[in-house]
Amino acid sequence: MTPFSFTLEARSGGARLGRIDTARGAIRTPAFMPVGTAATVKAMLPESVAATGADILLGNTYHLMLRPTAERIDRLGGLHRFMNWSKPILTDSGGFQVMSLAGLRKLTEKGVTFKSHIDGSKHELTPERSMEIQRLLGSDIVMAFDECPALPASRDRIAESMQLSMRWAARSRDAFGDRPGHALFGIMQGGLEKDLREESARALTEIGFEGYAIGGLAVGEGQEAMFDCLDYAPGFLPEDRPRYLMGVGKPDDIVGAVKRGVDMMDCVLPSRSGRTGQAWTRRGQVNIKNARHMDDSRPLDEACSCPACRHYSRAYLHHVYRAGEMISGMLLTWHNLHYYQELMQAMRDAIAADAFDAFESAFHAQRAEGDIPPL
Template identity: 60%
Template sequence: MSQNPVSDQARSQTSDSFTFRIDATDGAARTGAITMPRGGIRTPAFMPVGTAATVKAMYPGQVRDLGADVVLGNTYHLMLRPGPERMARLGGLHHFMNWPHPILTDSGGFQVMSLSALRKLDEQGVTFRSHVDGSAHHMSPERSIEIQGLLGSDIQMQLDECVRLPADHAAIEKAMRLSLRWAERCRVAFGEQPGKAMFGIVQGGDVPALRVESARALVDLDLKGYAIGGLAVGEPQAVMLAMIETVAPHLPEGKPRYLMGVGTPDDLMRSVTRGIDMFDCVMPTRAGRHGLAYTRHGRINLRNARHGEDTRPLDEASSCPAARDYSRAYLHHLVRSDEILGMMLLTWNNLSYYQDLMAGMRRAIAEGRLAAFCDETRAAWARAEAERRPA
């Protein structure tokens, strides 16, 4: 896989401290790098999701070779299995999953709200029962940071309350203010950890004034980075983009901006043009396990019968063997037969496409042609979609 030399250099650089630099801009879009002891993260970056210490259906070395500089681990799932104290005894998450590069862990708050039964939320935190075995647990801001420390992650997220949209103004405001109070407690619990970072999470639903208030209060805490949370939770894309445009001007220019849980390739491009530096999403891996491929030719559903005798690969020009060396007919057969190899190949293809898309945007920003790159990418999707329509 070809990367531009500046990006390759940024990936290899390390620092004893957590630093972020911007190398080039194109409108609101930025390209640069985060550096820390375990290596660099070229930005804009897409972080594959390794929920339970694994990017599903992928070997760690494959994920790295596709261009990933950082992966995401999930505090909620890892606290339940195998447990943070056990993880620490086993040498930490990096050693455990054979990923010696940067890892970001989310706080577990979203999963507590969405997966747990019989949860009770108050000022101190959230008490909940595991979706795995029904066991009782309590997650406070301090405990969330403690767990992430035991896991050994490089970037840790504050505990927050995420409200699904649409929601009424009172619920959104209450969650935003609670999240701010929890952010202050997380900042104290995190303390000073050289080479590591804690990010705050801007909340406020689809209410611009609440988003701005949240962003300004978090900036006052002088954190290493800032995430925009509570989006991609049911609202239209236009609302998500409007909230990015509302929040970004109130975040420091010289610190990374992370849009949590997003998204489709089009979401990524539109968000990068609005100044976002980091993303994570289960979409490429989940889609791969369900027979859907992301490619230069748009989305291809390998379950469709039309692929049963199609000898073409997904993308003959791809550097990824999964996209280049297997016919659509074979992939269709694997998917329809529920063969594990089909899930592996399509996940491999999808993560490759996502990383290629990010590398393409980094190059385009450096060359001052991001708008043209995005237009060309969307035009290629549209042409392929038109060709697939029945005559």
């Protein structure tokens, strides 16, 4: 079995080009991971997701433990077989969803008890149970169980939460055990407090993980505050391990994060936007709902090679959205995921050529032009 490893291949300023090798294939970094919450990227076939250029998907521990259950997925051959995805999968720990979705939750040193948002049934999630669920799912990259407090929160609350997460990280590491070919990532917390981020990174590094995530951002603090944190947070983590910024984000968030040394990201945005009539393009966001597209025979983006842009007009995409047709979400999601993967490839090429600053300037200049003028 191929051991899990990370190779740093080039730099351009703070941006890093690399490769993660796993038993199920290589992941080119910087990498964007489409979110397959309930064992599916909504509105997409797995082979279509692969065709956009994605090397890895994200699955969701909280949703899968509730339905269809990790035990059932294990009996059916594991998550890869269950959802027909042969490439790597990263599963989150469930902590964030427990905090944001579950009802009547109770937090203790042991873990969290909560009521399912589906049927009100009672469950307990601990570091040990999260590791067990992710083992049953068979994911290639497993996330340590943590608590993510909603911001804004007091410094004392953030410090207390971070320290609890570090104790849970140690328990996650112990419970993960020896699993050749699989990796466990620790999650840095600490809000927007520099000293707490450093304390968290030190604690995680002492425990030792195959990769490190930056958690607790993109939770409403705004881009400027997030970038201020990313100016120092990645530097607290080991150079020779992948750095994963959780839950990010918009294209300009992603470019800013890569500039600051982030290697991996995930977000529901491209697929969620696709289902609500929003397309991301080189020239910014296009709202296909708008009447200006009704008679427009041009593609969304003439430079894009996705099926939505190759074969369909803005007028058609406007029509099927307005008519409530399923193909609307399918085509716009495919386009958005394709655009995100093209963006990642453009950044990888720029880092390889040591030209990231020039890439970033061109990226922002093109977006500033705005959408093509109406016909």
